Amino acid sequence: MGIIQTSQVKSPWILHFCNSSCNGCDIEVLACLTPLYDVERFGIVNMGNPKHADVMVVTGPVNYRTARVLKNLYNQIPDPKMVIAVGACASTGGVFHNCYNILGGVDKVIPVDVYVPGCAARPEAIIDGVVLALQKLSKAVGVAK
Amino acid sequence: MNQVWIAIIAVVVAPFIGGLLAGIDRKLTARLQGRYGPPILQPFYDFFKLLGKSKIATNRTQFIWLIAYLVFMITCLVFLVLQQDLLLLVFLLGFAGISFVLAGFSTKSPYSHFGANRELMQILSYEPILLLFALAVYAQNGSFMISSIMENSTPLLISLWPVFIALVIALTIKMRKSPFDIATSHHGHQELVKGIMTEISGPYYALVTLTEWYELVLVLGLIALFWSNPLWVGILIALGAFILELLIDNVNARLTGGLMVRICWAAALILCVLNILYIYFMRGVA
Numbered sequence: 001m002g003i004i005q006t007s008q009v010k011s012p013w014i015l016h017f018c019n020s021s022c023n024g025c026d027i028e029v030l031a032c033l034t035p036l037y038d039v040e041r042f043g044i045v046n047m048g049n050p051k052h053a054d055v056m057v058v059t060g061p062v063n064y065r066t067a068r069v070l071k072n073l074y075n076q077i078p079d080p081k082m083v084i085a086v087g088a089c090a091s092t093g094g095v096f097h098n099c100y101n102i103l104g105g106v107d108k109v110i111p112v113d114v115y116v117p118g119c120a121a122r123p124e125a126i127i128d129g130v131v132l133a134l135q136k137l138s139k140a141v142g143v144a145k
Numbered sequence: 146m147n148q149v150w151i152a153i154i155a156v157v158v159a160p161f162i163g164g165l166l167a168g169i170d171r172k173l174t175a176r177l178q179g180r181y182g183p184p185i186l187q188p189f190y191d192f193f194k195l196l197g198k199s200k201i202a203t204n205r206t207q208f209i210w211l212i213a214y215l216v217f218m219i220t221c222l223v224f225l226v227l228q229q230d231l232l233l234l235v236f237l238l239g240f241a242g243i244s245f246v247l248a249g250f251s252t253k254s255p256y257s258h259f260g261a262n263r264e265l266m267q268i269l270s271y272e273p274i275l276l277l278f279a280l281a282v283y284a285q286n287g288s289f290m291i292s293s294i295m296e297n298s299t300p301l302l303i304s305l306w307p308v309f310i311a312l313v314i315a316l317t318i319k320m321r322k323s324p325f326d327i328a329t330s331h332h333g334h335q336e337l338v339k340g341i342m343t344e345i346s347g348p349y350y351a352l353v354t355l356t357e358w359y360e361l362v363l364v365l366g367l368i369a370l371f372w373s374n375p376l377w378v379g380i381l382i383a384l385g386a387f388i389l390e391l392l393i394d395n396v397n398a399r400l401t402g403g404l405m406v407r408i409c410w411a412a413a414l415i416l417c418v419l420n421i422l423y424i425y426f427m428r429g430v431a
Binding site for chain 2 (some may be wrong): 003004005006007008010011013035038039040042043044047048049051054076079082127
């Protein structure tokens with residue numbers, strides 16, 4: 001692995017997007033950034049800008065309004081990129097799966113790399129999910145080069 | 146020939162020093178906030194990761210201005226290490242800043258435009274301080290050349306300490322630190338997305354990071370000039386100013402742009418102008 005591949009694994013910048021979630025998972029995602037969990041020690045930084053992000057952390061089920069936004073944000077992230085679906089709703093649609101306005105999980109709209117189950121997903125599980133995504137990323141770039 | 150080697154070594158070594166300082170910045174900030182913090186080498190990981198990202202172009206003109214930003218900043222650094230004209234260095238630094246603003250204006254994103262407008266306000270704030278710093282050096286030494294500062298055995302800090310305080314305020318803006326970080330919003334992500342950086346992504350963002358490292362080394366070098374004989378005292382003073390900026394960053398909330406201009410101009414006009422007038426007055430008396 002070259003220096004760029006090593007760096008890609010060591011510096012994942014996160015874009016956090018909330019579809020139509022109950023905000024439970026969003027609070028847990030933001031809890032990861034607090035001093036207790038401090039994900040910045042792995043180089044993870046929360047970015048407000050899709051053009052600077054590497055990993056997209058999506059919470060909540062996709063509805064007809066957010067599907068367009070989600071696709072747009074996904075397309076604005078430069079390659080290589082990873083998508084993590086956080087929580088039961090983002091993974092499958094959760095308790096909302098049969099609602100008239102819900103499409104289902106995030107994978108109905110964009111390709112998802114890692115699913116983090118839980119309602120709400122615990123910060124430890126979310127960090128675990130990011131680490132899993134990074135392992136997948138390092139495998140992908142290792143194979144590509 | 147010797148001068149060429151000095152310039153080449155400075156251009157090669159400066160990004161390493163700047164990147165390490167940025168790493169220390171992130172580590173110290175994390176410790177001040179009660180976090181463990183990223184490794185010291187984290188800025189380099191970020192830099193190389195950004196180099197490996199795909200290029201997304203919204204406007205190609207932007208890239209020319211970003212490259213101009215880098216080239217002018219390197220030229221400024223070469224001016225400093227070769228001990229050339231301080232006044233010309235300040236003008237070049239001004240044009241480097243303007244290149245960055247034009248890069249922000251060359252895209253259509255409203256966030257980028259907002260950031261560029263605010264960057265202009267930052268330039269408006271720190272540029273008088275730098276200019277008055279050069280004038281104060283002229284008043285003290287009778288020459289704009291940095292080599293005349295290096296030859297002078299009495300440190301500038303003794304007679305120019307008010308200018309030094311003003312320059313530390315300018316350093317806060319240059320380092321994009323908290324009370325005056327209004328153009329890029331390093332911390333306030335939700336407010337302007339990423340300000341002037343919004344449309345700069347991938348390898349071009351790496352280019353801007355590189356330029357910021359050069360800029361950091363350059364401005365700290367200017368502060369080191371305040372104690373140029375022996376130079377290691379000046380470097381210690383510059384590092385002290387750097388750590389002071391981190392403290393200021395962590396204990397302050399961000400101010401609005403208007404307040405920034407008012408504070409900086411008050412500092413520049415009161416501290417620097419009084420200092421220059423005092424030097425000329427004392428010379429007239431003696």
